Every structure is written in structure tokens, then in C-alpha cells.
Amino acid sequence: xxxDVILRVAAKLFIPFILMFGLYVQLHGDFGxxxxxxxxxxxxxxxxxxxxxxxxxxxxxxxxxWAVRVMIPMGVLIYAxxxxxxxxxxxxxxxYNVLLHAGEKIGTYDAVxxxxxxxxxxxxxxxxxxxxxxLGIFYMFAGRGRPDD
Amino acid sequence: MIDWFEAxxxxxxxxxxxxxxxxxxxxxxxxxxxxxxxVGLGIxxxxxxxxYLSPGKILGGTPPIMAxxxxxxxxxxxxxxxxxxxxxxxxxxxxxxxIVVRIHEAYGTIEExxxxxxxxxxxxxxxxxxxxxxxxxxxxxx
Amino acid sequence: MSAPGLxxxxxxxxLQVMVPLIGSVICALVRQRHVCAAITIxxxxxxxxxxxxxxxxxxxxxxxxxxxxxxxxxxxIEYRVDAPNAxxxxxxxxxxALVALYAPxxxxxxxxxxxxxxxYSMYLMCMAGLLGMAITGDAFNVFVFMEISSLAMYTLIAxxxxxxxxxxxxxxxxxxxxxxTFYVIGVGLIFTMxxxxxxxxxxxxxxxxxSTRPVIAGLAFITVGIGLKLAIFPLHLWLxxxxxxxxxxxxxxxxxxxxxxxxxxxxxxxxxxxGVDYTFGLTPAAEILMILAVLAMMVASFNAIFQVNIKxxxxxxxxxxxxxxxxxxxxxxxxxxxxxxxxxxxxAIIKACLFLAVGCVFFSTGATRIDGLAGIGRTMPxxxxxxxxxxxxxxxxxxxxxxxxxxYLIQGAAEAEAWWLxxxxxxxSVMAVLYVGRIIEVAWFQEPAAAxxxxxxxxxxxxxxxxALATIYFGVQTEISAGVAAEAARELLAGWRQG
Numbered sequence: 078x079x080x081d082v083i084l085r086v087a088a089k090l091f092i093p094f095i096l097m098f099g100l101y102v103q104l105h106g107d108f109g110x111x112x113x114x115x116x117x118x119x120x121x122x123x124x125x126x127x128x129x130x131x132x133x134x135x136x137x138x139x140x141x142x143w144a145v146r147v148m149i150p151m152g153v154l155i156y157a158x159x160x161x162x163x164x165x166x167x168x169x170x171x172x173y174n175v176l177l178h179a180g181e182k183i184g185t186y187d188a189v190x191x192x193x194x195x196x197x198x199x200x201x202x203x204x205x206x207x208x209x210x211x212l213g214i215f216y217m218f219a220g221r222g223r224p225d226d
Numbered sequence: 227m228i229d230w231f232e233a234x235x236x237x238x239x240x241x242x243x244x245x246x247x248x249x250x251x252x253x254x255x256x257x258x259x260x261x262x263x264x265v266g267l268g269i270x271x272x273x274x275x276x277x278y279l280s281p282g283k284i285l286g287g288t289p290p291i292m293a294x295x296x297x298x299x300x301x302x303x304x305x306x307x308x309x310x311x312x313x314x315x316x317x318x319x320x321x322x323x324x325i326v327v328r329i330h331e332a333y334g335t336i337e338e339x340x341x342x343x344x345x346x347x348x349x350x351x352x353x354x355x356x357x358x359x360x361x362x363x364x365x366x367x368x
Numbered sequence: 369m370s371a372p373g374l375x376x377x378x379x380x381x382x383l384q385v386m387v388p389l390i391g392s393v394i395c396a397l398v399r400q401r402h403v404c405a406a407i408t409i410x411x412x413x414x415x416x417x418x419x420x421x422x423x424x425x426x427x428x429x430x431x432x433x434x435x436x437x438x439x440x441x442x443x444x445i446e447y448r449v450d451a452p453n454a455x456x457x458x459x460x461x462x463x464x465a466l467v468a469l470y471a472p473x474x475x476x477x478x479x480x481x482x483x484x485x486x487x488y489s490m491y492l493m494c495m496a497g498l499l500g501m502a503i504t505g506d507a508f509n510v511f512v513f514m515e516i517s518s519l520a521m522y523t524l525i526a527x528x529x530x531x532x533x534x535x536x537x538x539x540x541x542x543x544x545x546x547x548x549t550f551y552v553i554g555v556g557l558i559f560t561m562x563x564x565x566x567x568x569x570x571x572x573x574x575x576x577x578x579s580t581r582p583v584i585a586g587l588a589f590i591t592v593g594i595g596l597k598l599a600i601f602p603l604h605l606w607l608x609x610x611x612x613x614x615x616x617x618x619x620x621x622x623x624x625x626x627x628x629x630x631x632x633x634x635x636x637x638x639x640x641x642x643g644v645d646y647t648f649g650l651t652p653a654a655e656i657l658m659i660l661a662v663l664a665m666m667v668a669s670f671n672a673i674f675q676v677n678i679k680x681x682x683x684x685x686x687x688x689x690x691x692x693x694x695x696x697x698x699x700x701x702x703x704x705x706x707x708x709x710x711x712x713x714x715x716a717i718i719k720a721c722l723f724l725a726v727g728c729v730f731f732s733t734g735a736t737r738i739d740g741l742a743g744i745g746r747t748m749p750x751x752x753x754x755x756x757x758x759x760x761x762x763x764x765x766x767x768x769x770x771x772x773x774x775x776y777l778i779q780g781a782a783e784a785e786a787w788w789l790x791x792x793x794x795x796x797s798v799m800a801v802l803y804v805g806r807i808i809e810v811a812w813f814q815e816p817a818a819a820x821x822x823x824x825x826x827x828x829x830x831x832x833x834x835x836a837l838a839t840i841y842f843g844v845q846t847e848i849s850a851g852v853a854a855e856a857a858r859e860l861l862a863g864w865r866q867g
Contacts, residue, residue, distance in 0.1 A: 108291060114313060150396040157390050160382075163438075167375065170382035172438030214320050221327060254542060267545055274549050278556050303565075307508050311552060314515045318545050321519055325526055325538045332531035345532050345609075 088130040095123040103204055106196075113200040117207025125215050133219050145212045152206025156199050163195075171195075239280035246273035258338040260329065264322045271315045278304040278311075380425070381434040381447040384418045384457065385500045385513075387411050392492035399485035405472045408488040412468035412495065415461035423454040433505070441505065442566035448505030452709070452856040456502045456632045459716055463624045464495045470724055470831040471617045477731050478529050478615045487527055491621065494520035498629050507555045507565045510633065511548060514597065518544045521626065524618040525610050536609035543606045547596025554589030557582050571641045571864040584651055590637055591653070598630040600694060601664035604687045611683035616727030619679060623686055624720035628712050631693050635709075635860055638697065643863040648700055657698035662792050664691025669799035673806070678726055678738050681803055682719065685762065688796060689715045695789070696777055704780030705857035710849045711773035714761065714842060718770060721758035721835035725751050728824040728832060738807065743816030745808075750829050752811050754836035759804035761839040764797050768843040772850050 099119035106112030128136030160171040166186075168175030173195025179187035234241060246269055253266025282304030290299040330336050333344065376383070391411035395404040426432060432449040435441060449457070468491070479487050497517025501510055522544070526537035559565055561582050562573040577583060592603075599607040611619050638647045648654045665688050672684035689711065696708020728751045735741055745752045761768035774793060781789035842849040 114309065146399075147397065150393040153393045154390070154397070157386065157393065160386065161390075164379055164382070169435055169438045170379065170386065171436060174438055210317075210320075214324075217324065218327065221331075251546075254546065260538065263542055267542060270546070271549055274552050274556070277553060278559075281560050304559075310508070310512060314512070314548075317519060318515070318541065321522055322538065322541050325522070325534055325541065328526070329531075329534045329538060332534060341535055345535055348530075348532060 084130050088126060092123050092127055096120060099123065103200060106200055113203025114207050117204045118211055121208045121211030124212055128215065128219065140212060142216055145209050145216060148205050148209025149213060152202040152204065152209065155202030155205065159195060159198050239276065243273045243276045246276065260326045260336045260338060264319060268315065268319060275308045275311060278308050380418055380422050381432060381449060381503055384422065384503060385496055387414055388492040388496035388499065392489045392496060395485060395489035395492060401481065401484040404485040404488035408492055409468050411492055412465040415495065416458065416465050419457040419461040422449050423458050426450060426454045442564050442569035445504065445506040445509050446566065447503045448568065449503060451859050452632065452635065453502060455852055455856055456629065457499060459713055460498050460502060460625045460629065463716055463720055464621065466831050466834065467617055467621045467720065470828050473825045474617050474727055474731060474828060475615065479527050483527055487524065490520045490523045494524060498625050501629050502632060505567045507567055507570065511552055511555065514551065515548055517626065518548065521622055525614040528613045528615050530613055533613035536613045540606040540610045543596060547593045550589050550596065551593030554586045554593060557586030557589065567641055568864055571643065574642055574646060580650060587642060587647065587651065591634065594630050594634045598627055598634065599687055599690055601660045601667065601691065607687055608680045608683040611686065612677050612680035616723065616730060620720050620723040620727065623723055624716040627686065627690055628716050631712055635697065639860040640864045643865055644700060644861060654698050654700055657694050661691045661695035661698055664688055664694065665792060665796040669796050672803045673799060676737050678736065678741065682722055685803065686719055692777060696780065699780040699784055701780050701783055702857050702861060703776050703783055705860060706850060706854045707773050707776030707780055709856050710776060710853035713849050713853065714769035714773050717835055717838050717842065718758045718761040721754060721832055721839060724832045724835065725755040725758065728828050731824045731828065732822055738810055741807065741810050742814040745812035747816055751824060751832065754832045756808060757836040758839055759807065761843065763800045763804055767840065769839045769849060771843055772846050776850065
């Protein structure tokens with residue numbers, strides 16, 4: 078695999094675009110197909126492609142295993158944290174309308190921007206967890222098996 | 227004869243769902259290789275996604291984004307439910323595969339018939355010594 | 369608006385599920401076993417506090433409805449707490465707290481050090497899933513929490529000491545996922561026919577559709593799906609191995625809570641949502657459930673007598689006891705339903721006590737087979753004393769908790785003039801005498817075989833005794849186990865349409 082020039086060059090061309098497409102899918106989830114799950118899988122696919130072509134050690138240098146292990150719970154914490162933020166602002170759990178104050182008075186809320194921020198943050202949480210999980214699964218399975226590959 | 231054919235043609239989405247469901251369940255029941263069982267489970271779950279999604283598409287409906295002049299919107303709720311169900315299915319598949327990998331390291335095989343005979347024997351005697359693991363089981367990524 | 373800050377009392381339903389969920393994620397982040405154990409104990413002890421507060425609030429003000437995310441039902445997901453619900457929340461959270469307090473040294477003994485942090489994380493995740501299943505009022509949300517708790521359970525079981533735990537976890541995974549998928553099919557059919565996913569809303573819309581066939585098909589799929597989680601008789605094949613090879617703490621927690629929450633769900637769907645007229649008027653559900661219950665009691669008790677592994681014997685006994693609960697449902701009378709619900713409560717306490725006692729024995733001697741228990745009664749009298757008390761509760765001796773529920777079941781069977789059922793219940797209790805008696809005989813009347821390597825830690829024995837004393841307490845003070853159960857039974861029989 079490492080010796081095959083065509084694959085290496087093609088991968089180097091593709092991977093940045095895959096990552097960029099993943100970011101696009103993440104941010105356009107409101108208005109078209111997309112969102113956290115899909116974007117997470119696309120970004121993980123980019124890293125996995127890198128691992129397949131250049132070897133698992135190269136991928137582990139790029140996205141270390143401790144980072145993957147932190148990403149998995151971190152995304153869930155971001156999502157749950159948005160809910161706790163809603164509760165602290167006197168709304169129900171995960172009520173996006175109450176996230177932001179409108180103006181100076183306490184008690185009025187900017188619902189439109191609250192919804193934007195709420196969805197944005199929870200989708201980032203989903204992205205982080207899904208990427209971490211997919212990469213974690215790949216690292217787990219790729220790490221076992223014949224060591225003399 | 228024509229009614230029968232008409233019932234088949236107008237409800238073809240349900241017939242496909244049922245066919246996939248039966249195929250998936252048959253694989254789970256009839257195949258002893260654990261990976262095949264997981265594949266059958268995946269096919270079974272996919273048929274359920276079809277069961278939700280196909281009635282959700284309203285004929286002539288557009289994606290549910292408000293726009294001028296559009297009267298009929300497809301129902302977004304089944305899609306959201308199935309997204310959740312797909313994620314649950316993926317998580318189950320990943321967990322199943324992880325357990326199969328560990329079973330392979332512990333027993334040396336992934337055929338259920340062979341494992342059941344070993345398991346039943348272990349009831350009455352001490353467990354057989356585990357086969358030497360092929361790679362380091364204390365994977366640091368655990 | 370009130371001053372900035374957190375009005376905890378209004379958010380109790382959300383906190384009941386979110387606290388263990390966030391705790392589980394923090395454990396997964398930290399993974400250091402002592403910190404994780406502390407977080408687990410902290411979250412688990414907080415759960416009964418919240419559950420009791422919810423129970424008190426329900427008894428004061430009636431049904432609580434909490435709209436998740438601020439979206440009002442039936443459009444949004446609501447958490448709906450009423451009497452049967454609150455009762456179950458208290459049960460699950462108390463069991464979770466007791467087992468968590470028992471856990472640290474048992475876990476340290478049975479699970480590899482690097483996996484212990486994950487164990488605690490999955491334990492909290494399972495608890496969050498079970499509490500969520502009990503509290504939610506949305507049909508699809510039930511599926512999500514069902515799978516959260518199930519996936520956590522598969523992991524808990526797979527962390528067992530022997531390699532057979534992996535096979536047991538895999539079998540449970542396959543069967544459990546099929547069950548959950550059947551449940552989703554059922555909910556899909558009902559959603560297609562009624563257009564709503566909110567449980568209360570479905571109960572008002574259930575008679576609307578012209579054709580009852582898809583709705584009945586949906587009900588059937590839901591029943592089979594929940595039945596797979598419940599381990600109703602022919603669908604119980606995952607349970608013996610899963611309970612036998614999981615770590616002690618996992619078995620005790622799962623045995624006392626998972627099947628009970630599934631029974632509650634079945635009660636919810638059959639009685640509150642569909643209503644007695646629909647379920648038992650339009651389908652032969654009562655006859656089918658009765659036959660399956662009788663088969664469960666007979667066949668599983670019979671199987672339990674011949675087991676070699678202690679925990680598997682207790683697991684078959686659990687299948688039989690679930691048969692009692694289903695019998696209570698199938699009788700469709702207030703006495704029968706009271707018997708079923710109070711057996712749900714009593715069996716949770718009894719089975720947890722039995723499994724924790726076996727855990728103490730395993731900690732001391734490493735014995736898993738019944739012949740390894742020889743003479744234990746003399747070397748570990750405290751532990752086996754608790755085992756005997758719980759065993760008497762399992763048989764249904766008057767003065768223990770098991771007697772109360774069997775009394776109500778016999779009363780329900782007598783009211784229905786089904787004398788053969790009374791005979792069946794008595795025979796099943798006699799078989800319970802046989803398999804519990806076998807343990808007592810081996811423990812006290814044989815020479816000690818295994819050396820007691822070390823004494824079990826005091827907190828493990830203490831918690832086992834707390835449960836054993838609870839068995840006696842709820843057998844004598846029947847207001848709580850039978851009184852609350854009767855109230856819940858009346859509410860369930862009335863259903864939601866009229867209520």
C-alpha cells in the first residue's frame with residue numbers, strides 16, 4: 078500500500094476535500110441533507126482513508142488515540158451541557174428558546190437566535206462524538222490481528 | 227387475479243419490507259456464523275426503516291422547508307425517527323462485532339455450533355485453557 | 369419570572385434521567401476507577417432522593433407532565449409521571465443505589481482493572497436508560513431508552529470473568545435487538561394509523577381508525593417485542609446464560625430492574641394506552657398470556673431444579689417469577705393485577721438479595737457451582753442466613769414479601785374460578801421449595817469443600833442483609849408493597865381514556 082504511488086497521490090488530493098465536504102454537510106444540516114451524524118461519518122472516513130493508504134501508525138500520529146478517547150464522551154457532554162444551560166436559564170431541559178437573553182432585561186428571551194445557537198451547538202456535540210466513535214471503532218479493529226502486516 | 231396483482235403493485239413498498247424482514251430473520255435463525263447473524267440482523271433492521279420511510283413520503287410532497295407556493299410537504303417525522311433508529315442499529319452492530327472479535331480471540335472460532343458444544347462442556351468441568359491470543363489483547367485503545 | 373438560578377423541583381423528571389447519563393459520560397471521560405466508583409455512588413444515591421420527591425409530588429398533585437425542550441405534547445416528547453410510574457422509579461433507583469454501594473470491592477475482585485472505569489460508566493448508562501424507559505411518555509423515546517439500557521447491559525455482561533460471558537452477551541444482543549426492532553415495527557404501525565407518538569394521545573385516538581387490523585397487529589408486535597425483553601416463556605433463552613456469567617453486581621442490578629421495567633411497559637401498553645376493552649376484548653391476549661405464564665412457571669421452575677451453576681439456577685427461577693407477574697396481568701382483575709405488581713416489587717428485592725449473597729460467596733471462595741457451596745452455611749453463616757431468608761421469600765412463606773403477592777394471585781385465580789390455576793401456583797411454589805432446599809441442604813448438611821479464602825467485606829454483607837430484612841419488612845407491613853400496588857392496579861384497570 079505504501080509503495081503504490083497512484084493511491085498515495087490520489088489520497089493526498091482527496092482527503093482535504095473530504096474534510097471540507099464534511100464541514101459543509103455539518104453546517105448545512107438545517108436546510109438540506111446533513112447534520113452531525115452524516116458529517117461525523119464523513120470526517121471519520123477521511124481519517125480512515127488516510128489510515129488505509131498510509132498505515133495505522135501515520136493515522137495515529139495525525140489523530141492520536143487519546144484524542145479519540147476524549148472525543149467520544151466530550152460530544153455527549155456538549156449536548157447535555159446545552160440542556161443544562163437551558164435549565165439554568167429557567168427553561169425546560171434542552172429548550173433552545175431560552176438560551177439567549179434579548180437585550181438587558183432578564184426574563185425576555187431571543188428565541189430565534191437561541192434556536193440557531195442551540196441547534197448549532199448540539200450538532201457540534203453530535204459531530205465530535207460520531208467522529209470519535211467511528212475512529213475509535215476503526216482503531217480498535219485495525220489494531221488487532223496479524224502484527225506482521 | 228387482477229385484484230391480487232393490483233394489491234401487489236400499489237403496495238409494493240410493504241411487500242419489499244416484508245421480504246427483507248423475512249430474509250433477515252431467516253439469516254439470524256439459520257446461520258451459525260456470528261458475522262452472518264449480525265448481517266441478518268442488519269437486513270432485518272433495514273426493512274423496518276423502509277416500513278417507516280415509505281409511508282412518510284407524501285406523493286407530490288416536497289422536503290419540509292417553507293417556500294412560496296408549495297402546499298404539500300412530506301412528513302419529516304419518520305425521517306427523524308429512522309435517523310435515530312439507524313444510529314442505534316450502527317451502535318448495536320459495532321458492539322456485536324466487538325464481542326465477536328473477543329469471542330474469536332477467546333475460543334478460536336466464530337461458529338455458534340462449535341462454541342455451544344464447548345460452552346456446555348464447561349458447565350461440568352473447569353474451562354478449557356484459552357487459545358493463545360494472536361495479538362496483544364490489552365489493546366491500549368481499549 | 370423567578371430569580372435566576374435553578375428551580376430544581378420543576379425539573380425533577382429531567383434530572384432523574386440526566387444525572388446518571390451525565391455521570392456515565394464523565395466516568396467514560398475520566399476512566400480512573402476510584403473516581404468512577406465515587407461518581408457512580410454519588411449519582412446512584414441521588415436517584416432515590418429524586419424518585420421519592422417525584423412520588424411525593426404525584427401523590428400530592430396528581431400526574432406530572434414535563435415537556436422536554438419546551439415543546440408541548442403531543443407535538444413534543446413529554447415525561448409523564450403517575451402512580452405506577454413513580455412506584456417503579458422508586459424501585460429502580462433504590463435497587464441501583466443499593467447495588468452501587470455494594471459494588472466497589474466486588475467489581476475490584478471480578479473485573480480487570482483497566483475495564484473497571486468502563487464498568488461504572490455502563491452501570492450509570494444502564495440506570496439512565498431504565499429510568500428513562502419508566503418515565504417517558506413518548507412511544508419512540510421508549511425505544512431509544514430501551515436500546516440505551518440494553519446496549520449498556522450487553523457491555524456489562526460481556527465484562528464477566530469467564531469467556532462464556534462473551535457468548536452470553538452476544539446471544540442476548542441478537543435476541544434483544546430483534547425484540548427492540550419488533551417494538552419499533554409495532555410503534556410504526558400504530559403511528560401510521562393514529563398519527564401520534566405520544567402515549568397519552570394514542571390512548572385517546574386508538575378507537576378512531578376504521579380498520580382495527582393494523583392496530584391489533586401493532587399491539588401484537590409491541591407485546592412480542594417487550595416480551596423478548598421481559599423473558600416471557602418461549603422468549604427467555606437469553607436470560608439464564610446472561611445472568612449466570614455476568615459480574616455479580618451486573619447480575620444483581622439487571623435481575624432486579626430490567627425485567628421489571630419491561631413488565632411495567634407491558635402494563636402501560638395493554639392497560640393504560642389500549643385499554644382493557646381493546647386489548648382483552650378484541651384479541652385473545654388474556655388466554656395467550658395465561659398459557660405462557662403457566663408454562664413459564666412450570667417449565668422454568670422444573671429447569672431450575674436440575675442446574676449445576678448457582679446463578680443459572682437463580683436465573684431460571686427469575687423466568688418462573690416473571691411468569692407469576694404475567695399471570696397477574698392475564699387475570700385482568702384487581703386482585704390479579706395487584707398480585708402481579710406487588711410481585712414485581714417483591715421479586716426485585718428478593719432476587720437482588722439472592723444474587724448479592726451469591727456474590728459474597730464468590731468473593732470469599734470463588735465458587736460458582738452448587739457443589740462448591742458445600743458447608744458454606746457453617747463457615748459463612750451471616751451470608752447464608754440472608755440467602756435463606758430471601759429463599760423463603762422466593763418460596764412464598766407467610767411473613768415474607770413473596771407470600772403477599774402469591775396470596776393476591778391465588779385470590780385473583782379463585783375469583784376467576786380457575787381452580788387449576790391455584791393448583792399450578794401451588795405446584796410452582798413446591799418446586800421453588802425443591803431448588804431452594806437443595807442449596808440449603810448443600811450449604812448446611814455437607815462437609816465444607818472450598819476453603820474460605822477471605823471474609824467478605826462488611827459493606828457487602830450489610831447490604832445483603834438490608835435486602836433480606838426488607839423482604840421480611842414488606843412481608844409484614846403490606847401497606848407499601850400491596851397497598852400501593854392495589855392503587856396502581858386500579859389506575860391501570862381504569863385506563864387513560866376514562867381517567
